[in-house]
Amino acid sequence: MSARNCGADEPVQQSELRRGSWTVEEDTMLIHHITAHGEGNWNSLARSSGLKRTGKSCRLRWLNYLKPDIKRGNLTPQEKSTIFQLHSKWGNSRWSKIAQQLPGRTDNEIKNYWRTRMQNQARQLKRVQSDRFLESVRGFWVPTTTLDVKGDADYSSLVSNSSSQQQLKNRHHHPLSCSSPSSFVFPREADDSMGFLELKTVVDSPSANTTAGAYKYPEFYHSLEDLSFATTMSAAAAADDDCGLLQAARDDWMADDETTDTAWNTDELWQFS
DNA sequence: AAATGAAACAACCGCCACAAG
DNA sequence: TCTTGTGGCGGTTGTTTCATT
Numbered sequence: 001m002s003a004r005n006c007g008a009d010e011p012v013q014q015s016e017l018r019r020g021s022w023t024v025e026e027d028t029m030l031i032h033h034i035t036a037h038g039e040g041n042w043n044s045l046a047r048s049s050g051l052k053r054t055g056k057s058c059r060l061r062w063l064n065y066l067k068p069d070i071k072r073g074n075l076t077p078q079e080k081s082t083i084f085q086l087h088s089k090w091g092n093s094r095w096s097k098i099a100q101q102l103p104g105r106t107d108n109e110i111k112n113y114w115r116t117r118m119q120n121q122a123r124q125l126k127r128v129q130s131d132r133f134l135e136s137v138r139g140f141w142v143p144t145t146t147l148d149v150k151g152d153a154d155y156s157s158l159v160s161n162s163s164s165q166q167q168l169k170n171r172h173h174h175p176l177s178c179s180s181p182s183s184f185v186f187p188r189e190a191d192d193s194m195g196f197l198e199l200k201t202v203v204d205s206p207s208a209n210t211t212a213g214a215y216k217y218p219e220f221y222h223s224l225e226d227l228s229f230a231t232t233m234s235a236a237a238a239a240d241d242d243c244g245l246l247q248a249a250r251d252d253w254m255a256d257d258e259t260t261d262t263a264w265n266t267d268e269l270w271q272f273s
Numbered sequence: 274a275a276a277t278g279a280a281a282c283a284a285c286c287g288c289c290a291c292a293a294g
Numbered sequence: 295t296c297t298t299g300t301g302g303c304g305g306t307t308g309t310t311t312c313a314t315t
Binding site: 019020021022054056057060061064065074108109112113116119120 | 279280281282283284285286
Binding site for chain 3: 020021040041042043055056059063092094095096107108111115
């Protein structure tokens with residue numbers, strides 16, 4: 001807590017200030033004091049009540065836990081639906097506003113619920129990504145990149161089925177198609193300095209026949225896990241036509257400036273292992 | 274029964290806006 | 295106008311509880 005908020009003239013020394021979980025005694029003291037004197041003016045309340053807590057801490061404890069009209073227990077499906085609707089309308093920065101629409105629920109509670117929900121979704125998406133996206137990388141990105149290295153003349157020798165060939169042709173019309181035959185360049189939101197993540201091909205054995213360069217696969221995939229468009233990628237990977245949809249997903253990601261707003265925090269989403 | 278992971282909950286921090294002196 | 299105190303908010307982190315293996 002900032003010195004400004006704590007107040008240098010507080011009778012309770014900083015070192016004496018209690019932190020962490022509230023005891024039953026502290027709760028009782030706070031309730032009694034607010035019952036007798038009302039809420040508000042939290043710093044003086046903290047002082048006069050004898051609690052070794054900051055006014056801010058007292059306020060939070062009262063508003064989020066002790067206030068009589070606080071509703072306990074799980075959110076109802078109706079409440080969850082309301083949260084979802086209002087969140088899609090107002091976004092992350094309006095928890096208090098959302099809470100106003102849900103009597104008895106606090107912004108903190110709603111915020112926690114949403115965060116848990118997003119974490120859960122991120123895990124599920126990542127599971128999907130691990131399985132299906134992996135296949136897609138094997139079946140699409142690796143062969144096409146190999147072709148970039150090897151040269152367009154060998155299209156049909158590497159990919160025999162017609163759908164794959166179509167995908168390859170599509171890729172070559174994609175704005176993100178690499179200009180250099182030895183690298184892909186993906187946008188990466190988290191990288192402020194560059195804005196791009198370059199995934200270079202790695203030639204396994206430079207001394208061998210290097211006309212057919214190949215990715216060192218695990219390294220390649222590890223990098224992919226950083227990509228913030230993985231949400232849309234995963235959605236695509238869950239569908240049948242992985243490769244085609246992967247391209248569409250990549251397009252969407254590029255076109256979607258709101259990516260960071262629709263998730264809790266896209267960086268955060270992918271920190272879970 | 275123990276270990277592990279996920280979900281829920283509680284609390285704190287930093288920042289900001291506003292009002293009063 | 296500037297400073298200070300206060301309240302409020304969103305973001306983050308730590309802890310507890312519950313479920314699954």
